[in-house]
Amino acid sequence: MNTKETYTISIYSEDNIGLLNRISAIFLKRHINIESFSTSLSEIENVFRFIVVVNIHPDQINKIILQIEKQVDVIKAFYHTDDETIFQESALYKVKSSSLFEERHIQNVIKKSHANIVTVSPEYFVIEKTGFRDETEDLRKKLLEFGLLQFVRSGRISVTKSKMEISGILNIIKKKIK
Amino acid sequence: MKNNIKSIKISGAEAVIHSLLAEGVVLIYGYPGGAIMPIYDELYKFQEKLQHVLTRHEQGAAHAAQGYARTSGRVGVAVATSGPGATNLVTGIADAQIDSTPIVCITGQVASNLLGSDAFQETDIIGISTPVTKWNYQITKASEIPSILSKAFYIAKSGRPGPVLIDITKDAQFEEFDFKYEHCRGIRSYKPVPDLNIDLLKDAAEIINKAKKPMIVWGQGVVLGQAEEILKEFIEHSGIPAVWTILGASAIPTSHPLNKGMVGMHGNYGPNILTNECDVLIAIGMRFDDRVTGKLETYAKQAKVIHFEIDPAEINKNVYADVAVLGDCKISLKKIIPLINQDAYSSWIYRFDSLMEIENEKVIKNDLFPTKKGLTMGESIRIINKYTKGDAVIVTDVGQHQMVACRYTNFIKSKSNITSGGLGTMGFALPAAIGAKMGAPGRQVITIIGDGGFQMTIQELGTIFQTKIAVKIVVLNNGFLGMVRQWQQMFFDKRYASTEMVNPDFVKIAKGYYIDAERVSERNNLDAAVSRMLSSDKPYFLEICVEKEDNVFPMIPTGASVSDIRLS
Numbered sequence: 001m002n003t004k005e006t007y008t009i010s011i012y013s014e015d016n017i018g019l020l021n022r023i024s025a026i027f028l029k030r031h032i033n034i035e036s037f038s039t040s041l042s043e044i045e046n047v048f049r050f051i052v053v054v055n056i057h058p059d060q061i062n063k064i065i066l067q068i069e070k071q072v073d074v075i076k077a078f079y080h081t082d083d084e085t086i087f088q089e090s091a092l093y094k095v096k097s098s099s100l101f102e103e104r105h106i107q108n109v110i111k112k113s114h115a116n117i118v119t120v121s122p123e124y125f126v127i128e129k130t131g132f133r134d135e136t137e138d139l140r141k142k143l144l145e146f147g148l149l150q151f152v153r154s155g156r157i158s159v160t161k162s163k164m165e166i167s168g169i170l171n172i173i174k175k176k177i178k
Numbered sequence: 179m180k181n182n183i184k185s186i187k188i189s190g191a192e193a194v195i196h197s198l199l200a201e202g203v204v205l206i207y208g209y210p211g212g213a214i215m216p217i218y219d220e221l222y223k224f225q226e227k228l229q230h231v232l233t234r235h236e237q238g239a240a241h242a243a244q245g246y247a248r249t250s251g252r253v254g255v256a257v258a259t260s261g262p263g264a265t266n267l268v269t270g271i272a273d274a275q276i277d278s279t280p281i282v283c284i285t286g287q288v289a290s291n292l293l294g295s296d297a298f299q300e301t302d303i304i305g306i307s308t309p310v311t312k313w314n315y316q317i318t319k320a321s322e323i324p325s326i327l328s329k330a331f332y333i334a335k336s337g338r339p340g341p342v343l344i345d346i347t348k349d350a351q352f353e354e355f356d357f358k359y360e361h362c363r364g365i366r367s368y369k370p371v372p373d374l375n376i377d378l379l380k381d382a383a384e385i386i387n388k389a390k391k392p393m394i395v396w397g398q399g400v401v402l403g404q405a406e407e408i409l410k411e412f413i414e415h416s417g418i419p420a421v422w423t424i425l426g427a428s429a430i431p432t433s434h435p436l437n438k439g440m441v442g443m444h445g446n447y448g449p450n451i452l453t454n455e456c457d458v459l460i461a462i463g464m465r466f467d468d469r470v471t472g473k474l475e476t477y478a479k480q481a482k483v484i485h486f487e488i489d490p491a492e493i494n495k496n497v498y499a500d501v502a503v504l505g506d507c508k509i510s511l512k513k514i515i516p517l518i519n520q521d522a523y524s525s526w527i528y529r530f531d532s533l534m535e536i537e538n539e540k541v542i543k544n545d546l547f548p549t550k551k552g553l554t555m556g557e558s559i560r561i562i563n564k565y566t567k568g569d570a571v572i573v574t575d576v577g578q579h580q581m582v583a584c585r586y587t588n589f590i591k592s593k594s595n596i597t598s599g600g601l602g603t604m605g606f607a608l609p610a611a612i613g614a615k616m617g618a619p620g621r622q623v624i625t626i627i628g629d630g631g632f633q634m635t636i637q638e639l640g641t642i643f644q645t646k647i648a649v650k651i652v653v654l655n656n657g658f659l660g661m662v663r664q665w666q667q668m669f670f671d672k673r674y675a676s677t678e679m680v681n682p683d684f685v686k687i688a689k690g691y692y693i694d695a696e697r698v699s700e701r702n703n704l705d706a707a708v709s710r711m712l713s714s715d716k717p718y719f720l721e722i723c724v725e726k727e728d729n730v731f732p733m734i735p736t737g738a739s740v741s742d743i744r745l746s
Binding site for chain 1: 366
């Protein structure tokens with residue numbers, strides 16, 4: 001009961017300045033660390049989507065969702081466990097070009113990890129890898145020995161396996177306001 | 179509406195005034211400064227239609243707006259400049275947020291081209307106020323003013339009310355545009371009142387009808403939802419004994435036979451003990467604050483809990499609800515009454531009465547009719563009751579006097595108890611009383627304050643003097659931060675760290691503001707002094723010097739169970 005779980009929270013909202021602050025404040029107030037946070041447009045015109053990943057106790061998640069939905073600019077929030085979602089992260093790795101030619105081993109590493117080479121210049125080349133955290137992390141560790149110049153990993157993006165009821169909800173709201 | 183859809187070219191500042199007027203605002207509290215000057219210039223032109231009360235500190239403006247909102251049932255408005263003006267509002271905004279008070283705060287902001295440049299009196303008030311507002315917004319273009327202000331008022335007063343802050347850059351106040359005003363009727367992402375589920379209402383009724391020892395606990399939601407009459411009908415129809423949280427006080431008259439008193443840390447003995455004996459606990463418009471529940475693990479575990487609530491986020495937040503009836507309690511209660519059987523619950527009610535007898539013997543008697551030499555806070559309230567006969571608004575601050583006043587005031591009318599409940603803001607009472615009186619000008623408004631809290635916003639005596647608002651100010655002076663001292667005595671072996679107050683001559687201070695004032699320290703002068711104060715039609719200050727080291731009982735120590743309430 002007391003073990004924490006990873007939840008992916010999907011928040012559908014209006015696109016307003018300050019909403020990001022308002023949502024992160026909900027976690028801050030409860031001393032919850034945000035593992036990953038990303039924002040983008042959603043499948044619906046003029047509706048924004050936040051994806052927040054947190055590791056919390058199961059009895060906290062419902063309360064958090066209700067606090068998020070309580071915000072005036074939030075349309076609806078959902079939460080899902082990892083086995084209910086398809087999720088990915090992207091990572092970029094910048095490596096010295098010399099290692100690509102001098103150390104043959106690196107080519108195998110790239111090939112085996114199914115990473116793509118995005119760009120190559122005389123000084124450096126950039127690898128891109130999309131996948132689960134342990135996959136991008138594994139590649140990061142392997143590339144360290146070749147002199148990793150820069151590394152960056154995106155927040156989690158995810159879609160749910162089940163249908164999101166958000167369009168239906170919006171249609172009901174639209175009718176009510178009219 | 180006169181102001182609807184009519185289009186005229188005016189400045190943003192003037193648009194603010196027209197928007198306020200369109201929302202029916204007639205009175206605002208505030209303090210001018212650089213970034214809000216265009217709005218003040220328009221206030222000068224519109225002073226016939228829109229009264230501005232100059233408080234002596236922006237915190238006072240926010241609390242006055244709260245007091246006004248809570249007695250009038252309307253939205254209170256506070257205005258301040260950027261930077262320190264805005265940050266000084268924050269305590270009042272946080273208080274309004276936790277106590278669900280509808281206020282709209284308007285702050286000036288540096289011109290939009292200066293945003294982020296650390297300009298003079300620039301502060302990120304949107305960032306600062308985000309966690310303590312229901313909604314906030316920064317306006318940088320005059321054309322946004324009407325739609326944002328109508329949204330602000332709609333959000334502040336609808337559903338579970340709360341504070342909204344609107345920050346307006348100075349250039350937006352100067353900018354001219356075509357003004358037209360439309361009232362906000364709804365927001366796509368915001369559902370103020372959840373739909374009532376009739377099946378759940380039936381489930382709730384079934385549980386209530388099977389109960390042998392049911393208990394109602396109501397909170398401020400009843401007052402905010404104007405459900406006092408329907409609650410009374412529900413109580414009388416069902417025969418169920420009812421108790422209240424501190425913010426629920428006055429919704430049902432004190433003398434009502436089924437009103438069994440207050441729950442919580444300094445609530446009544448019976449209601450707290452019986453919380454852990456009832457078989458059904460019917461919570462109405464309350465949020466199970468920790469000062470109400472004590473130790474959650476032992477709170478009403480034997481009872482089925484039915485929670486009538488407008489805010490879905492309150493369901494199962496602190497106490498698990500067996501049935502949660504979401505919606506407007508005025509409607510839910512009306513619909514459930516026909517489903518409820520009538521009962522007398524005589525032996526159950528007898529439990530309340532017999533526990534009240536114990537409390538009366540061990541605590542109340544000595545508080546109200548003390549035999550010792552020093553005056554008590556309790557007897558001061560008793561004498562006030564004698565003259566008001568319950569028909570007064572009592573505005574309290576935070577601490578011992580607050581608990582004593584809420585316990586012993588005889589309330590006969592709703593919206594008569596104005597206090598800082600959730601945030602526990604010392605300094606709340608004096609400015610809130612100004613607003614309370616303006617929100618209910620026909621009523622006697624008495625503010626009861628401790629000597630500590632009084633000095634946190636004492637400068638508002640200036641506002642009282644300038645506006646001649648006939649607030650009656652009672653300072654119960656024990657020369658201590660009494661509640662903290664009580665805890666030090668009980669839990670810190672009497673180590674009175676920084677709780678003793680060396681006080682000035684409060685009467686002289688009040689008189690310095692040309693307010694009639696007197697001091698009482700003898701029992702045989704108390705009655706006449708209270709009578710003089712209450713018969714005055716002007717502001718009046720009465721300092722009552724009470725026993726220095728009296729304690730407030732009953733008391734549930736922090737972290738203890740409600741049934742471990744102590745009488746001494």
